[in-house]
Amino acid sequence: MIEPGHPNLSIGQQCKLLSIARSSFYYTPKGETEQNLGLMRRIDEQFLETPFFGFRQMTWHLRNDGHLVNEKRIRRLMRLMGLMPIYQKPNTSRPAKGHKTYPFLLRGLRVDRPNQVWCADITYLPMRRGFLYLVAIMDWHTRKVLSWRISNTLEAEFCVEALNEAIHKFGPPEIMNTDQGSQFMSFAWTDRLRRSGVRISPLGRFAVQIACRAMDGWERSLPRQHLYREAVAHPEIRVRLPACLGDRIRDEGGHREMDDLLQPSAPTLSPRRQAPGAGLLAEK
Template sequence: MIENSGSKLSISKQCRLLSISRSSFYYEESGESALNLELMRIIDEQFMMTPDFGSRQMTKLINRYGYNIGRKRVRRLMKKMGIAAVYQKPKTSNPHPEHKTYPYLLRGLDINRPNQVWCSDITYIPMRRGFLYLVAIMDWYSRKVLSWRLSNSLDSDFCVAALEEALEKYGTPEIFNTDQGSQFTSYEFTQTLKDAGVRISMDGKGRWMDNVMIERIWRTLKYSFVYLHAFDNGSL
């Protein structure tokens, strides 16, 4: 970790240099037991292979591994990880009942150039003694990851930080598409897009396939990097 000079400003600079949120800078082990962390890792790896698995199928699979646990626990862990079977609803976090959602703008659209459409998604990252959440901003046409951030909570701050970095480095897209997770429907996130003059598009029910490109990035990242290492914290 970069040496801490003791001031809040230096901590913020360190977070930017490490591409992590302030919450990740102070990362501590989560409150989950070692068993639950192991179960979450199994769920995550299986979900990469079978994203149509709901809590019922995931529970049966885990029981076959020799873990005598019930569906209620699996359902809770999946919710904490921010994942759900793709046939039920878009993955990532749950929508916020008080947040405004936006119409889906990509139906029939010919996406043929960079900065025409950007998208974003959140995934679960297992650590040696806990876990973090990773958000990425991606250009739809080029498949280039424009920015990313890690956080130990599913608040909107780390998503906004990633968005602001991408806008600063790569300019302004015409459309920004996400699911209806509470991080992306938050006032802070949507207002950042509005201030930049970006049109907001959100996946509706049954539009989970629109996240396929970024899901492929998650799969590659996890099988080629995350699952091969046991990281202690977010300073990767």
């Protein structure tokens, strides 16, 4: 666009006409340093093995390998390389049309004992062909997965089966906290809770950002990280899932404590200040 040998216009005049600084014309882009190129090669190798790693998990992994890097640097390099981690995209949390509305009961409530509040949610599991649905019920205080079921349909039946098992094993909770998906607003689900004397507390758009972080954050990362590498067949999932749903420790993915996820203030949710090697997220 700028012609250095223009017979009538100098380079400065051409830059002025184009509304750019003359220094921009003379600037020579610098390539990445040898150190950054080495990091990019290491990131590429690791990303092929764990395509679910975002920049935070990748930073944690590189630090474990002895690289002195921060999150900003790894985020820039991953963007430069065009690497986008696999993460949950389908949304099953849309309110069912015409369902009964319930009040949100957790605002200002202190959860300090088991069986006080349970939460449940549905997530996706990748398969060789298509995907399955996983529903898990978790005790909010102990962070323990009480029961779970998988299904190839989104009918409410498999959710109710998981609920029946959890109530049979641990007794009914005081409050059940879920999103407003059709499975959790169905008659079969709500009737089972009412017959057990459980108060229903569905989440609105704002409340879901605060109250269901424990369930949402766990489901977005944990099961997939053990299943994405090899999209296992349906029978194999039943064998592999118990290990995924048991006590969850900070493993190679650098998972966060559930206590951090439950803080009401959004800025405290970032794991960047948490040192690697945190303890168990679930209590037996």
